[in-house]
Amino acid sequence: xxxxxxxxQSMFIQEGEDVSMNCTSSSIFNTWLWYKQDPGEGPVxxxxxxxxxxxxxxxxxxxxFGITRKDSFLNISASIPSDVGIYFCAGRTLSSGSxxxxxxxxxxxxxxxx
Amino acid sequence: DGGITQSPKYLxxxxxxxxxLSCEQNLNHDAMYWYRxxxxxxxxxxxxxxxxxxxxxxxxxxxxxxxxxxxxxxxxTVTSAQKNPTAFYLCASTFSSTDTQYFGPGxxxxxx
Numbered sequence: 001x002x003x004x005x006x007x008x009q010s011m012f013i014q015e016g017e018d019v020s021m022n023c024t025s026s027s028i029f030n031t032w033l034w035y036k037q038d039p040g041e042g043p044v045x046x047x048x049x050x051x052x053x054x055x056x057x058x059x060x061x062x063x064x065f066g067i068t069r070k071d072s073f074l075n076i077s078a079s080i081p082s083d084v085g086i087y088f089c090a091g092r093t094l095s096s097g098s099x100x101x102x103x104x105x106x107x108x109x110x111x112x113x114x
Numbered sequence: 115d116g117g118i119t120q121s122p123k124y125l126x127x128x129x130x131x132x133x134x135l136s137c138e139q140n141l142n143h144d145a146m147y148w149y150r151x152x153x154x155x156x157x158x159x160x161x162x163x164x165x166x167x168x169x170x171x172x173x174x175x176x177x178x179x180x181x182x183x184x185x186x187x188x189x190x191t192v193t194s195a196q197k198n199p200t201a202f203y204l205c206a207s208t209f210s211s212t213d214t215q216y217f218g219p220g221x222x223x224x225x226x
Contacts, residue, residue: 009154090215
């Protein structure tokens with residue numbers, strides 16, 4: 001299947017700091033999605049991106065669809081303790097066709113220190 | 115109150131037994147998906163269904179089976195042929211015209 005490289009694998013930050021994580025691929029994507037997963041729960045959709053260059057915010061979260069269509073990043077500003085969790089990128093490539101299968105990154109584990 | 119439900123939350127199975135995981139949605143979504151999640155890895159697609167009475171294998175379908183007799187329901191059976199079934203299983207759904215999948219709370223399966 002397709003490969004999505006998500007980095008960093010884990011992050012330890014102080015409360016109040018900004019966070020940035022990204023996903024890259026050698027394939028072109030039509031859609032980029034960012035999810036957050038709390039321990040033992042299902043992922044929750046944070047932001048969806050549909051156009052190259054698109055920059056979308058959701059509260060303290062901002063995500064961008066890279067202009068090459070092969071990458072995306074997620075920024076979290078002024079982190080708070082409840083930001084702790086695993087953040088996943090996911091995308092749909094041109095080759096997925098009508099099935100609309102998503103490819104997932106391996107996740108970024110975020111820890112916020114008080 | 116619309117959403118996706120999965121049951122049970124935790125499931126324990128003895129080796130050699132088949133078990134069925136439930137997934138129900140009342141969002142009127144056309145497509146439903148089953149994923150497997152292992153520690154430190156991304157989600158891997160097991161099976162998906164875009165319409166009732168039709169489903170397709172994903173990347174890791176061996177040892178699993180599904181049915182889609184109703185639009186709202188997409189149960190997953192983990193058979194004894196699955197060599198390493200201990201994992202966290204996630205069900206998702208979406209409208210067939212969109213990419214944004216919504217997930218259930220998951221079922222953690224442990225083989226004893």
